[in-house]
């Protein structure tokens with residue numbers, strides 16, 4: 572077990588102090604109010620929990636689903652919302668709407684999506700390559716945000732020959748962004764290979780004026796401490812490690828507070844969390860059955876490494892009521908201990924896809940023609 576001495580400096584995101592400096596990564600389809608609530612319960616309310624990505628156009632158009640996605644539980648404070656947009660005017664309008672209607676306390680902007688259908692149109696992680704466009708979006712967002720802090724989350728760049736993070740970090744400082752988070756992968760890597768923590772250290776040296784948050788491949792609380800030590804970053808952003816494992820947030824808090832407590836729940840405890848997660852989803856959606864159906868995608872993550880046969884896994888992944896889910900969980904060998912190796916990688920891990928970009932995109936980082944407003948459609952995260 573690693574301990575972190577001496578006391579860590581406080582992470583400040585504008586007026587908000589995040590202590591310990593741990594942030595739940597925005598994950599589309601995952602970090603909705605129920606999942607954030609679960610993670611917060613395990614952390615004792617400590618840390619920062621960011622919403623899944625909200626597209627700015629859908630927000631300003633008050634799309635019905637989007638209006639549900641921006642819902643925060645009354646216990647959530649500060650309320651962090653992640654926005655994604657490619658057009659400075661629309662981003663500005665979305666930020667203004669959040670301020671005017673008091674919808675959040677912190678706004679994070681996403682520049683990390685690697686999905687080909689998005690980058691092909693110049694959006695997501697392709698966008699920071701066009702420095703003037705990035706600057707225009709940040710300028711408008713900060714101008715409209717008033718007192719709300721604006722942060723950004725990005726990747727290293729498009730590929731190793733076209734990195735963007737250092738320029739983007741500098742532009743962020745110049746435009747009044749409060750903090751930057753770096754996922755240490757390029758677009759080309761998607762989720763493959765390992766995250767480059769050295770890049771996080773380089774960014775920290777490059778923009779000493781604002782907090783730098785490190786992201787990528789934190790699978791355990793001790794990984795988080797190691798990232799802090801090895802990169803000098805001001806805080807960590809944890810994504811896939813929490814999938815089917817919201818109690819990782821409890822471990823993170825313990826680690827940063829210098830205690831050795833790490834949770835290794837037996838299957839019975841995991842099953843209880845599964846039921847609670849599905850229940851919260853049903854309450855949030857306002858329909859038990861739809862909540863249980865939405866929960867299906869989490870089942871394999873919760874059961875990772877446990878001896879549960881494929882028939883049982885299949886049945887659990889097609890349940891549509893809490894009663895059915897509870898009854899099937901009862902059929903498992905619930906005394907199984909936390910499996911060896913279940914603390915390792917989980918969720919998406921594939922990579923090395925060819926990067927799809929608009930024609931001629933890489934010719935000139937300062938020529939911003941060719942970004943399509945459609946780059947906001949069909950997005951699926953970072």
Ligand SMILES: Cc1cc2nc3c(=O)[nH]c(=O)nc-3n(C[C@H](O)[C@H](O)[C@H](O)COP(=O)(O)O)c2cc1C
Pocket residue numbers: 596597598599600601623624653681682683724754786787788789808809810811812918919951952953
């Ligand atoms: C299912 C899924 C959805 C994601 N959605 C978003 C998103 O909406 N916004 C974002 O900035 N990043 C998104 N990401 C990227 C994560 O926030 C994070 O940067 C990435 O998973 C690397 O961190 P990790 O190694 O801790 O998982 C998503 C990742 C996954 C696996």
